[in-house]
Amino acid sequence: xxxxxxxxxxxxxxxxxxxxxxxxxxxxxxxxxxxxxxxxxxxxxxxxxxxxxxxxxxxxxxxxxxxxxxxxxxxxxxxxxxxxxxxxxxxxxxxxxxxxxxxxxxxxxxxxxxxxxxxxxxxxxxxxxxxxxxxxxxxxxxxxxxxxxxxxxxxxxxxxxxxxxxxxxxxxxxxxxxxxxxxxxxxxxxxxxxxxxxxxxxxxxxxxxxxxxxxxxxxxxxxxxxxxxxxxxxxxxxxxxxxxxxxxxxxxxxxxxxxxxxxxxxxxxxxxxxxxxxxxxxxxxxxxxxxxxxxxxxxxxxxxxxxxxxxxxxxxxxxxxxxxxxxxxxxxxxxxxxxxxxxxxxxxxxxxxxxxxxxxxxxxxxxxxxxxxxxxxxxxxxxxxxxxxxxxxxxxxxxxxxxxxxxxxxxxxxxxxxxxxxxxxxxxxxxxxxxxxxxxxxxxxxxxxxxxxxxxxxxxxxxxxxxxxxxxxxxxxxxxxxxxxxxxxxxxxxxxxxxxxxxxxxxxxxxxxxxxxxxxxxxxxxxxxxxxxxxxxxxxxxxxxxxxxxxxx
Amino acid sequence: xxxxxxxxxxxxxxxxxxxxxxxxxxxxxxxxxxxxxxxxxxxxxxxxxxxxxxxxxxxxxxxxxxxxxxxxxxxxxxxxxxxxxxxxxxxxxxxxxxxxxxxxxxxxxxxxxxxxxxxxxxxxxxxxxxxxxxxxxxxxxxxxxxxxxxxxxxxxxxxxxxxx
Numbered sequence: 001x002x003x004x005x006x007x008x009x010x011x012x013x014x015x016x017x018x019x020x021x022x023x024x025x026x027x028x029x030x031x032x033x034x035x036x037x038x039x040x041x042x043x044x045x046x047x048x049x050x051x052x053x054x055x056x057x058x059x060x061x062x063x064x065x066x067x068x069x070x071x072x073x074x075x076x077x078x079x080x081x082x083x084x085x086x087x088x089x090x091x092x093x094x095x096x097x098x099x100x101x102x103x104x105x106x107x108x109x110x111x112x113x114x115x116x117x118x119x120x121x122x123x124x125x126x127x128x129x130x131x132x133x134x135x136x137x138x139x140x141x142x143x144x145x146x147x148x149x150x151x152x153x154x155x156x157x158x159x160x161x162x163x164x165x166x167x168x169x170x171x172x173x174x175x176x177x178x179x180x181x182x183x184x185x186x187x188x189x190x191x192x193x194x195x196x197x198x199x200x201x202x203x204x205x206x207x208x209x210x211x212x213x214x215x216x217x218x219x220x221x222x223x224x225x226x227x228x229x230x231x232x233x234x235x236x237x238x239x240x241x242x243x244x245x246x247x248x249x250x251x252x253x254x255x256x257x258x259x260x261x262x263x264x265x266x267x268x269x270x271x272x273x274x275x276x277x278x279x280x281x282x283x284x285x286x287x288x289x290x291x292x293x294x295x296x297x298x299x300x301x302x303x304x305x306x307x308x309x310x311x312x313x314x315x316x317x318x319x320x321x322x323x324x325x326x327x328x329x330x331x332x333x334x335x336x337x338x339x340x341x342x343x344x345x346x347x348x349x350x351x352x353x354x355x356x357x358x359x360x361x362x363x364x365x366x367x368x369x370x371x372x373x374x375x376x377x378x379x380x381x382x383x384x385x386x387x388x389x390x391x392x393x394x395x396x397x398x399x400x401x402x403x404x405x406x407x408x409x410x411x412x413x414x415x416x417x418x419x420x421x422x423x424x425x426x427x428x429x430x431x432x433x434x435x436x437x438x439x440x441x442x443x444x445x446x447x448x449x450x451x452x453x454x455x456x457x458x459x460x461x462x463x464x465x466x467x468x469x470x471x472x473x474x475x476x477x478x479x480x481x482x483x484x485x486x487x488x489x490x491x492x493x494x495x496x497x498x499x500x501x502x503x504x505x506x507x508x509x510x511x512x513x514x515x516x517x518x519x520x521x522x523x524x525x526x527x528x529x530x531x532x533x534x535x536x537x538x539x540x541x542x543x544x545x546x547x548x549x550x551x552x553x
Numbered sequence: 554x555x556x557x558x559x560x561x562x563x564x565x566x567x568x569x570x571x572x573x574x575x576x577x578x579x580x581x582x583x584x585x586x587x588x589x590x591x592x593x594x595x596x597x598x599x600x601x602x603x604x605x606x607x608x609x610x611x612x613x614x615x616x617x618x619x620x621x622x623x624x625x626x627x628x629x630x631x632x633x634x635x636x637x638x639x640x641x642x643x644x645x646x647x648x649x650x651x652x653x654x655x656x657x658x659x660x661x662x663x664x665x666x667x668x669x670x671x672x673x674x675x676x677x678x679x680x681x682x683x684x685x686x687x688x689x690x691x692x693x694x695x696x697x698x699x700x701x702x703x704x705x706x707x708x709x710x711x712x713x714x715x716x717x
Contacts, residue, residue, distance in 0.1 A: 165628025167556045187593045187608050194624035263555045421691045
């Protein structure tokens with residue numbers, strides 16, 4: 001077989017290929033390298049990375065589109081980072097957070113002091129009171145009256161309007177919440193201008209001023225835009241000049257954007273900073289509420305408030321402490337009372353509940369509480385169960401109550417034995433002997449010192465009278481006078497009786513053999529007194545009053 | 554935000570204000586209409602992916618001795634020309650206004666609204682007249698401010714046209 005190829009293409013291409021290699025070998029290898037740079041992503045990334053910072057820098061200087069393009073990506077990246085782990089971002093922000101917070105707090109305190117100062121000035125000064133009266137009289141709010149009286153002028157809104165279309169390019173307001181239809185207002189302002197120009201065939205380029213009450217719209221116009229500034233009060237001429245210079249600056253800076261405006265307002269989003277300085281206000285001399293004033297008034301006020309709070313806290317604490325001491329004293333005293341046994345002391349809401357046992361003859365806890373003035377008895381409740389206490393005082397008291405002894409009888413207690421001394425009717429003595437042991441605390445009765453008496457006191461001629469039942473007493477009856485060493489004569493005993501009873505002149509008294517005889521007439525009160533007291537003279541055992549009559553008053 | 558000024562024009566009594574009110578549901582500046590001859594409303598509409606704030610200038614009706622002030626037309630991006638379907642002569646008025654619009658603003662997008670389509674018995678515009686309007690290559694809508702038929706579609710159409 002021949003070595004020559006049978007393929008005609010090969011025979012023709014080889015020389016071409018060789019020729020091409022000879023002619024373009026160098027270029028071919030360069031193209032291959034370029035292709036490799038473009039097609040190999042790794043190499044391409046390296047190439048872009050090498051010029052990326054410079055490219056960003058150059059583009060950032062040209063316009064703000066790069067920022068706008070990157071903003072969503074950066075926001076998303078931040079969101080992802082925070083979601084994944086907020087720590088790195090918070091670590092990065094930490095060094096600036098502290099100073100920022102401190103600055104914010106300082107500003108807030110400073111503003112609060114200024115605000116407090118202004119409030120004090122406006123509220124407590126004569127002028128402030130006058131304004132309050134004016135507000136009441138006119139039906140306006142106090143803030144409005146203060147503003148009207150102190151304000152020279154205040155720029156409230158700024159409209160940057162595209163002259164040809166009347167469309168709003170930018171709107172800035174002191175209080176943005178009040179002005180939601182700025183775009184319609186902008187169009188209406190343009191319409192008003194057109195209407196006036198058409199109506200009066202005016203050659204003037206623009207309306208300079210519109211005034212309605214204390215509201216003024218200052219208008220300046222450039223070839224492409226209109227700047228309308230809504231102002232309250234009487235602005236100085238300098239404001240108009242300021243508006244004009246701002247407008248000139250904007251016209252110069254954004255001339256191309258204004259001319260090519262097709263309804264897209266986004267190029268003017270950044271214009272705020274250049275308009276904000278027109279949001280100015282000025283107050284009458286000495287009336288600027290925002291002017292920095294010495295915070296002395298506010299500090300004095302705050303100090304006074306702090307002192308009041310401290311005093312209130314201190315007095316409350318002292319009162320609380322005093323009440324606590326009183327309460328403890330009261331509980332101790334109550335616990336020491338015979339017939340009182342305290343159990344649980346608890347607090348429910350603002351009420352203290354004391355529970356325990358109480359003998360009905362013991363002291364009433366509420367009456368004892370009255371002696372403690374600082375304790376509020378409305379917030380104290382007693383839940384006391386009744387019981388019989390075996391305290392000697394209460395047992396004796398109970399004996400007096402149950403047995404109702406005559407005056408001539410005395411009780412005393414020895415352990416659980418009731419000792420009865422004195423004289424009484426036999427019937428009472430019998431009854432007492434029988435009933436005494438039924439009284440809680442008494443198991444035995446000693447009547448060895450008791451004797452019976454014969455009832456000779458009679459009053460046949462008078463109506464029967466009730467003899468008062470002696471009231472049981474805690475204390476032992478008053479001791480009788482000492483018995484002299486020698487026996488007294490009847491006359492001496494009679495004299496003692498007369499001294500004691502002090503009979504009226506209508507009474508005659510005689511004494512013999514232990515019986516005091518009273519005759520004549522006397523008042524019921526004196527007769528009662530005599531009956532009550534004759535036994536204080538130990539020698540007198542009985543009283544004879546059969547011939548005694550009651551005097552009519 | 555994209556803003557566009559559109560003007561709604563036509564002879565007196567064709568239903569311009571009613572159409573606007575039907576579309577906007579607002580009576581913000583109606584009081585200006587009688588004194589200044591213009592009422593301005595706004596409506597935010599969505600055209601594909603774009604939000605468009607339409608500033609609608611409802612300009613008083615053209616009458617013999619009360620022409621539409623051309624100053625009100627300045628800067629408009631679109632015109633809605635309203636014709637009363639019960640009054641054929643309002644077509645001529647509309648054409649006359651459009652001529653002046655063209656003189657003032659140059660050619661800008663506009664659409665025809667043949668209004669009062671609910672009044673079947675009184676309808677007086679012939680099919681041939683409607684066809685003539687369609688031949689101008691401007692969209693034609695048969696609308697009714699009373700029933701709301703085609704009102705929104707007409708406003709969306711002009712909004713879309715202003716973006717092209």
